[in-house]
Amino acid sequence: MAQMTMAKALNEGLRRAMENNPKVLLMGEDIGKLGGVFRVTDGLQKDFGEDRVIDSPLAESGIVGTAVGMAIRGYRPVCEIQFDGFVYPAFDQIVSQVAKLHSRSDGVYTMGLVIRLPYGGQIGAIEHHSESPEGYFAHTAGLRVVSPTTPNDAYWMIQQAISHDDPIIFCEPKCRYWEKGDVDLDHPPRGLFEANVAREGRDVTVVTYGPSVRTALRAADAAAAEGRSVEVIDARSIAPLDFGVMVTSVQKTGRLVVVAEAPANASVSAEIAARLAEDCFYSLSAPPLRVTGYHTPYPPSRIEEEYLPSVDRILDAIDRVIGFES
Amino acid sequence: MAQMTMAKALNEGLRRAMENNPKVLLMGEDIGKLGGVFRVTDGLQKDFGEDRVIDSPLAESGIVGTAVGMAIRGYRPVCEIQFDGFVYPAFDQIVSQVAKLHSRSDGVYTMGLVIRLPYGGQIGAIEHHSESPEGYFAHTAGLRVVSPTTPNDAYWMIQQAISHDDPIIFCEPKCRYWEKGDVDLDHPPRGLFEANVAREGRDVTVVTYGPSVRTALRAADAAAAEGRSVEVIDARSIAPLDFGVMVTSVQKTGRLVVVAEAPANASVSAEIAARLAEDCFYSLSAPPLRVTGYHTPYPPSRIEEEYLPSVDRILDAIDRVIGFES
Amino acid sequence: MAIGFELKGESMSEIPLVQLLTPEGERVSHPDYDTSLGRDDIFAMWRDMTIIRRLCNEATSLQRQGQLALWAPLQGQEAAQIGAGRALAPNDFTFPSYREHGIAWCRGIPPENWLRMFRGVHHGGWDPQKYRHSVPTIVIGNQALNAVGYAMGVQRDGAEEATMVFFGDGATSEGDVNEAFVWAGSFDAPVVFFVQNNQWAISEPTIRQTKIPLYRRAEGFGFPGIRVDGNDVLAVYEVTRRALAHAREGGGPTLIEAFTYRMGAHTTSDDPTRYRIDAEVEAWKHRDPVERVKAYLVRQHQVPAASFDDVTEEANTLAAKLRDDVLSMPNPEPLSIFEHAYADVHPLIEEGKRDMVELGIAGGGH
């Protein structure tokens, strides 16, 4: 067991992956000497050299597009996109090549690349630095999307993602980079695509992931003070979703609140609600509710708190699913 | 009333919009002399000149990115993206500029541009020519997404979209370009963002849009032969969705099947199911089901029929929502 | 050589273009390039060009007969593709777009494999690692970055291999292609960019993409560009060979502009009469890439008519076989939709398969 921040846990996880497999390469803007703007790659270029930790020119399609070629050549590139809002220039390569080349080549090409994406809000940043693009990738067949929320998950999930043969969008909740936690350096907590019951409860199931998990846990604390027992599920894998864990929970509680920072429309939270409405139709005693960012561009940071799912908004939804009658 | 194909109706709608407003410009690949690969812009360059019907260099970010600048200058650009699968190079401009500049400029910039997107399958095409990217845009706050399914809708909706002040992704179900229908040249059938009950029914509500509307109507015919009365709703506006019409229908039928070509995960069909599960919770006597393309890259055309929502698959879902008991 | 194609401010005749064989089949000298190829080599290239032209025609007629969904003919570009394809070393890796049937031929890929995509039974069609020729890329320009990444992998392996990527004049406007130039320049990647400037991107003339010759694009990214007569197989071969060797030896990237012409339609769906005049096509007929080699072989090397006839015969046989192969090409199994969507198990894939089986769709063709 070691205590470290999530940023450091990712750093250690990357280091271990690079030690274990010489084909693992890192690519991205400012990941070398600077160690990335969040220092997640700190020291790695020094130790593994410029050929394995590649400071790229400033173009995201270039980063992902060349990573695809390296994957074809047998490498395992891990791309860093500096912030969520800068992944869109790479969208075409991700959707048209990364997601489809394994299939187009009849399985000959292994697109085992990882695209690391610091995402989500709550850090008081300027525009384009707080977005939640995971829904775009979850919707894209051929991709997988995961998001750790603790240092331990971060340490293990990055390694699991790198050794996985499918392309993975690795969404890092940047608001949690600096939070410390225990990391078990010997045993992974669970499989990469398994959800985690972050807190057990009886009355309501809150399903969430990434930056909202902390908020949901705080809301569960507050609800407990009012005598309400809230189960919080950290999806961990955003695509595919681990519905087994969620169905079990909703069958128990009969009530569902889905929480995410991304706007609700045609989103991952919509998927969770729709699927559980289908799979738990007779277990649900209230409509599944969603608490998400509003359907607007991410606002200036001085009002991001009002935009994001807050403890209050989650508690309100919990009240509503519990109080639902008519 | 005039009889014409949807392609021709779009052509006439564009012509009328250009006649009514000298600020309307068309931009895209091969839209001039060739008239577009679907001939939707046929003859327009000849009549309106090269300054208003602009054959662009071959780059989609360029098309949309320059259209943004033209909109800032006060023009009303209508961009043609040649096929659905080629919109992704423009994704960044669409998400980061088109969707956000009205807001970023405090409403000073009018982003009244239209991006025409022939989309969907059923035409036996090679890869990237049959995709359904509408979900990406529906998820993006700041955009609107519409899709006509008849020549009359096409004729009117393209004009309504061009005169609307928000950016609109105009999804044209290319499998229906060559189908003829009546066009009322004097009166629009309804508002741009209003759903249409394409067929009335009592037992089940099928909500769909774009290329699947025809399939759903065929399924409704087949179901009628078996004594089942299926209401088919053509959403027309994919974002925002006109839930009023849908809720009324589901309250009547108590059963919902959502049909779309796009894979279900984190999609527009997920949104429809999730929202109606919430808004019609006590009206629903069966779980909302979705019939969509599978969660794979769009397959080679020789097996696209097996991939897409077919009459059989829709009938199966109708059977299931009607037969639902346990 | 004057090609009669006017670029803003400079006529073609002023633009340096490597040519070793005139349209009339005269061997001409060039200050920087000579050819080491003998009669047999040149005859072999004529054979290649003759065969791919014949196969391409067969594909066009298969499309007309409803056996293919689409076909993208290469007529006019045989010398560009055979010259480039024959310059490759076996270990070099190539990234095509969708029209590089001649490269596929040089890489040894069975012709019926090229047609699988156009018949709609597959998005790829061959084993890209086995033939060292990547699957087709339809999204214009994407493969340029993939190729540079591959070349950077080669660099890291310390291997003496070159990577070559093919795209069209239209593609040079895409951001991806220009980013590929940035990367190649920045990392001295062992890659050769081979642009077939066939004068058209569907209906748009090259001048819509650039007002100056395309090969000059490279200068601004810090590596050499060169224009070669794309209808001269000898020149294309020599220019490409040198660029590939340069790449293998660590000299970095080169952009080769093969100045050629798309004699046919963009694809079988296209109607070129809407945007170009017959006279232009006629003018280019006089620069036919296959005829000039034949003229040269006859005049210079006294190759007898029978040798040519044998190849024509061979080409017909191959075309007949191609037709048979296409006609007997089975539709994919419906369940194959799920096969390689992911490398590892995925719940939505399992669900889709179950759905298909339960619905009774899976199991039969259609």
Next chain:
Amino acid sequence: MAIGFELKGESMSEIPLVQLLTPEGERVSHPDYDTSLGRDDIFAMWRDMTIIRRLCNEATSLQRQGQLALWAPLQGQEAAQIGAGRALAPNDFTFPSYREHGIAWCRGIPPENWLRMFRGVHHGGWDPQKYRHSVPTIVIGNQALNAVGYAMGVQRDGAEEATMVFFGDGATSEGDVNEAFVWAGSFDAPVVFFVQNNQWAISEPTIRQTKIPLYRRAEGFGFPGIRVDGNDVLAVYEVTRRALAHAREGGGPTLIEAFTYRMGAHTTSDDPTRYRIDAEVEAWKHRDPVERVKAYLVRQHQVPAASFDDVTEEANTLAAKLRDDVLSMPNPEPLSIFEHAYADVHPLIEEGKRDMVELGIAGGGH
């Protein structure tokens, strides 16, 4: 002039660079460019530079004190921005990235408006049509295409206006910037691309983006590029003025590379000691853009010390006002989140507003 920055195969001294005023403040002649500016004009530019430097410092300290979320300093780039900004005609339209405080100053935008984005109260900060200066663009390179589109609109209006777009050396690697070059070349758009090559894109030196001088990128797209000493306000002014006039007169685009240096951190979040050495920064101090003008004004025009002092005073006053403005800047109303998301009514916006009001969030600040 030797700047001691080695590019592959060519040292800076061999690269043509327009300079009219040496780092020591000596007026030097240039075969193509002269200056018509007199003492008052030049003094006015020194004043501009002094003020924006002072305001920029104030912003940095406001950030340190927690009053701004972030700040992107322009230190070192004053001449590039004032030279360019003062060359503009009132009707020209400009597209900035996020560091063009000097251009905003020249366009008459109140300094507190520049800081709204950095305080986190707005994503824009001013009326872009009123000041003819677009809102900031953070996604690197996007605005280049927007500017070209705007310029094409100007063309269609038959107006004699130029469009100028600003971006950094790093931005030149993005596909969008290169597509903007394609469009500008293809349509002869009346646009001036102004790249401030400040040697760094956060931690990456320019050589990671290109091994040859950036201004040469333009050649390959068919329009002129020129490198100017970006720390020489006279040279920047003249070069920009000519390029803008060229654009207005229908001459098409120009790429101006202002060769300069980012003296400070990339932003207040950055730690440049991780990637660059002090000696480099020291070397550039000797080429300070503000000092050389002062030296020139003193030596050549005998401007008295009091005149300089007056401006320093004025700058301090403006800085104090900026501080006051920032400190009294209110947080936006929560409901403003919904205000301009769409131009027309949208059900999800109405729903969001209702939600916020019901939850009791709307109405108060926080």
